[in-house]
Amino acid sequence: MSVQFKQIPRLAITLGEPAGIGAEQIVQLAQTPWDIEWVVIGNAALIQQRATDLNLPIQIQYYQTDALPSANLLGQVKVIDIDLPQPVIAGQLNVANAGFVIQLLDRAIAGCMSGEFDGMVTGAVHKGIINEAGLKFTGHTEYLAEKSRTDQVVMMLATPGLRVPLATTHLPLRAIPDAITPELLEKVITITYDSLQQQFGIANPVIYIAGLNPHAGEDGHLGREEIDVMIPVIQKLKQRMPNLIGPLPADTMFTQDKLKKGDAFLAMYHDQGLPVLKHLGFGQAVNVTLGLPFIRTSVDHGTALDIAGKGICTDTSFRYAIQVACDMLTGKTQETPHV
Incomplete structure (x- = not known):
């Protein structure tokens, strides 16, 4: 499959569990310029707070749905701002914020299904706290299939x-x-x-x-x-x-x-x-x-609550997930073992 873009690709990125390392990774991702556009579906104040904690520069730009895709500049984080029911303490789960995680996914799915986004990259979530909140959630894979009405x-x-x-x-x-x-x-x-x-x-x-x-x-x-x-x-x-x-x-x-x-x-x-x-x-x-009827990739790790807020996490897997999503959109071979 070869996808022809009118402009550069636009990817939705979900922040994931707010008490985990997702917001820190977003700040780290912004420390280099990108030749694609990625839009974070998350909470702007939380991202700004993590940037302050890490002493790293960022510029929050609120996403405009009618704007043409444009590459992310150095230090720039484009955000669809979703309210958090309660303040977040790094490393401490809060059942009151479980619905926030589902809201992020629903917004990303809607954007991908409508063509607003060319694909989505998901941050890590905590299945246990979501289910404790009374929200049935087996995992990203099953949830995305159900919401997009995909049989398998x-x-x-x-x-x-x-x-x-x-x-x-x-x-x-x-x-x-x-x-x-x-x-x-x-x-x-x-x-x-x-x-x-x-x-x-x-x-x-x-x-x-x-x-x-x-x-x-x-x-x-x-x-x-x-x-x-x-x-x-x-x-x-x-x-x-x-x-x-x-x-x-x-x-x-x-x-x-x-x-x-x-x-x-x-x-x-x-x-x-x-x-x-x-x-x-x-x-x-x-x-x-x-x-799925759209591209979806994700980090390969969990929420890492034990190191959240300590400034020691890395964004390596997140960067790789973004790169794979872009390569899948263009049908580019991904490091085939036998070349």
Whole structure:
């Protein structure tokens, strides 16, 4: 997919949990000029306070919906100002401010769906405090799918040299085998393959697929999900997607020889694939939601409440998330492992 912009890209950035490190990262992002426009959906006073705490210069500019996109200048933060119900103390969650986080997401989704924004990059949220406030929230991936009325999306984490999409996301382990149906697996593989072609510019994606069970089921002796569900789906899809490889034992799927050849490594559940990715690229990884009607990337870390307000966080993952969003918009290949 090649997107032709009338002007430069405009991205929405959600601040995330206000007691976390998001506002500090926004201030850090502003310390270099950008050749795109990014607009923070957050709270201007909070961002200004964090800049003061860090002793870093920023200039708050309130976003005008009718303004043409313009690159962010050095020290400039463009903001859609959302009110905070109660004052924020860095590192201390407040259930009264949980609704603020949802407001940020809703504004970004509306802007992306209307074409106001070309994509969105999300800061870290705290699922627990949102649910404590009585707001049902499993995670960004599920919320974005529901609000955009998207039947199926795929959560994929990526770092230079490795992309790991997930067949299931935030489920307890005992629920995973029942969740991996032929219909789900076919949708996940198809979305992943098409996204790699259209948004990452890879003509013939190579996708390694992990089995669910140890040793990929050991020919049925350690489970039949590979035989009964996975192999039939893979064989069916190979007619259009010839470079699907699997199901493979997960413990040998991420070896160096395969990392050099693969464009994506599909894991069946959250903790099957993500420990490998985070070991390889913690701090320089990005969460991508495939299958949405708009581009969405996110930082790969949590709210970091333990270091919030101390001036020791970095914006590395946030910068990478912005860069990946821009590259996806233009269909630019993202550091394919085998070049």
